[in-house]
Amino acid sequence: MQKRYALDASVLASIVNSDDAEHFSCYSFFRDLNDDDKALWVVPGLIFFEFQATQSRRYRELHPDRSVFRPAPLFYENSEIYHVTKRFLKKVYELNLYDVFSRLRGADLLYACIARVENIPLVTHDSHFDLYSKELTLIKPRDLMRHTSKVTIQTDDKLYTVGYVEVEDGSGGTVQLDTGQVTHVGGLTAKMVARQLLREMIDSGLADKLKLGHPRKQ
Known part of the structure; x- marks a missing residue:
């Protein structure tokens, strides 16, 4: 019908x-x-x-x-x-x-x-x-082609978490973190790309500046 x-x-x-x-x-x-x-x-x-x-x-x-x-x-x-x-x-x-x-x-x-x-x-x-x-x-x-999720990276003393949105399009899709960073997915999965972006933010100190990290529970 x-x-x-x-x-x-x-x-x-x-x-x-x-x-x-x-x-x-x-x-x-x-x-x-x-x-x-x-x-x-x-x-x-x-x-x-x-x-x-x-x-x-x-x-x-x-x-x-x-x-x-x-x-x-x-x-x-x-x-x-x-x-x-x-x-x-x-x-x-x-x-x-x-x-x-x-x-x-x-x-x-x-x-x-x-x-x-x-x-x-x-x-x-x-x-x-x-x-x-x-x-x-x-x-x-x-909006029907948008998928939301989260990624987490654990370091020696902190746990970093950020949400992201995956948008499908004709070029393979894009990933945008809740903090604004965006890039094309390319041949990777959206989760892998989001983790890579978060790792770069941790290494640069931006993740701490944005308070994405929390102390690990012992």
């Missing part, structure tokens, strides 16, 4: 453009669900025009002699074109959504209202929606 998802235009643009910072996470999320017919993408017709306008801005300066048109990665069999009807507008009014989502601009307001009225998740990477994480069920594809 297909699950309904509201989708905003920023995700469409990221799926299509391989140089986009959110491309890998959005493309993977979309393909995993769309190719297995697990999703029904609920979108207003406006999204196709917003998507093309985004593409035009992206390409008209880079390639002025080329067509800016890019086909949107939505297939009609997996899409539900959502119509702004009297019933929908009445529901938006009854739920006071114009006031609830008063900080959203343009089409973002429409996407949020569709998701709220239909009680379905909104797939986006637009940070403007973060203000409404209590009113909406937000799905951020990049």
